[in-house]
Amino acid sequence: MEPTRKPERGPTAGGWPTYAATAAAVTVTATIGSKAVKANSVWYQSLSKPPWQPPPWTFGLVWTPLYASIAWAGGRALLRARGRRRRALATSLGVNLMLNAAWNxxxxxxxxxxxxxxxxxxxxxxxxxxxxxxxxxxxxxASALVPYAAWCTFATALNADIAYRNS
Known part of the structure; x- marks a missing residue:
């Protein structure tokens, strides 16, 4: 009879607190950001917008999986990082989430x-x-973060066009 072996503890074993923390941080970001959005305001409705702007319902549809991917990628990477790299990554993620909420x-x-x-x-x-x-x-x-970065680049182009049209 073979002796019972303990399961190996890889970088994600027992990592639920890290995933919970990144999910909570992303949820707070989404909540703070969404509270500022006033897509039905007179000001926003009066802005000239490009014809290629997606319809309003697409933003929620796109942001939900993007936020999930940020939480997952952040948790996974933090579990694999150690020492200074972990602190630098946590800081980078925190700054990113603050900038994300700040745009709104x-x-x-x-x-x-x-x-x-x-x-x-x-x-x-x-x-x-x-x-x-x-x-x-x-x-x-990192690959899981690419769609988020791509969407933000698209948002920058959209914001630039709106700023240009309304200056």
């Missing part, structure tokens, strides 16, 4: 297409940094 405040709450453009450009830079740091730790996690 800059654009909708301040009613400023130009402030929104600055915010989304900073988010694009932050996405590049987050993906760079994540790639050095875990390529699967």
């Amino acid at each position: 405040q800059l654009f909708f709450a301040l009613r400023s297409t130009k402030a929104g453009l600055v915010g989304t450009a900073l988010l694009d830079i932050s996405n590049a940094d987050l993906i760079r740091r994540t790639t050095a730790i875990d390529t699967a996690s």
Whole structure:
């Protein structure tokens, strides 16, 4: 009879607290950001928008899986990182989530297409940094962040067009 072996503890074994923390951080980001969105406001409705802007319902449809991928990728990468790399990655993720929520405040709450453009450009830079740091730790996690970065790049182009049309 073979002796019972303990299961190996890989980087994700017992990692639910890390995944819970990244999911909570992403949920807070989404909540703060969504509270500022006033797509039905007179101000927003009066803005000239490009014909290629997606219909309003697509934003929720797109952001839900993107937020899930950020939570998963962040948790997975943090579980694999150690020491300074882990702290730097956690900081990069935290800054990224703050910039993510800030865009809605800059654009909708301040009613400023130009402030929104600055915010989304900073988010694009932050996405590049987050993906760079994540790639050095875990390529699967980094790959999961690419659609998020691509959508944010699209959002930057949309914001730039709206700012241009309304300046």
